[in-house]
Amino acid sequence: MSEGHRIFAALYDRLNGAMERGWMGERRERLLSGARGVVLEIGGGTGANLPHYRDVERVTVSEPDPFMREKLRPKLARVRVPVELSEAGAEALPFPDDSFDTVVSTLVLCTVPNQGLALAEIRRVLRPGGRLLFIEHVRGEGSAARWQDRIEPLWGFLLAGCHPNRDTVSSIREAGFEIEALEDFYPPVPLSGLTPHVQGVAAVRLAA
Numbered sequence: 001m002s003e004g005h006r007i008f009a010a011l012y013d014r015l016n017g018a019m020e021r022g023w024m025g026e027r028r029e030r031l032l033s034g035a036r037g038v039v040l041e042i043g044g045g046t047g048a049n050l051p052h053y054r055d056v057e058r059v060t061v062s063e064p065d066p067f068m069r070e071k072l073r074p075k076l077a078r079v080r081v082p083v084e085l086s087e088a089g090a091e092a093l094p095f096p097d098d099s100f101d102t103v104v105s106t107l108v109l110c111t112v113p114n115q116g117l118a119l120a121e122i123r124r125v126l127r128p129g130g131r132l133l134f135i136e137h138v139r140g141e142g143s144a145a146r147w148q149d150r151i152e153p154l155w156g157f158l159l160a161g162c163h164p165n166r167d168t169v170s171s172i173r174e175a176g177f178e179i180e181a182l183e184d185f186y187p188p189v190p191l192s193g194l195t196p197h198v199q200g201v202a203a204v205r206l207a208a
């Protein structure tokens, strides 16, 4: 169980306010309009995705950081669909195989300590035909990637264990998903704008 990041959690909504009112809020809305059925959100943070859930059966939000959960909990009452909170980390999801129609990850696969294990767990709990919806920042190319490698220790220290240089789309494919939709973008703001982002939908690859 994570001990948590008290300062990161305390500052998270304040630091991200402008981004949420602008590009990120719009992207969350568009991404989550694709959520269906029984939904699991990993690393729910302070609950920024919660207002965007509408036509789904229910949502389980998992968040292993107690300081993030403290910020998230009061927002649960305002969610328009049935919602429950879990303390689970993505690498050990306490749910049966094939139990969700949709898994949501926004800015989480950059931070989970073991991305391969987290993706294997996401695939396990998704039913055949289920979908992973994601917005993540990812590894750049060439000199941008080398720069990301150099700043990784400082970046991780400042941003609660975040890795700026993960090739997350390749990892999603390797974990047994088919990428159905993918958009690359650079956010129009400092810091986030330093690293390429992706928004996409990945479906569990069915056995041949």
Ligand SMILES: C[S@@+](CC[C@H](N)C(=O)[O-])C[C@H]1O[C@@H](n2cnc3c(N)ncnc32)[C@H](O)[C@@H]1O
Binding pocket: 002, 042, 043, 044, 045, 046, 047, 048, 049, 062, 063, 064, 065, 068, 088, 089, 090, 091, 105, 106, 107, 108, 111, 112, 113
């Ligand atoms: C940058 S924040 C993103 C929060 C939220 N998803 C959002 O879109 O605003 C990264 C989140 O990942 C969570 N996290 C860290 N390790 C995790 C793990 N092993 N499993 C699931 N979530 C984790 C952190 O506690 C934090 O809430």
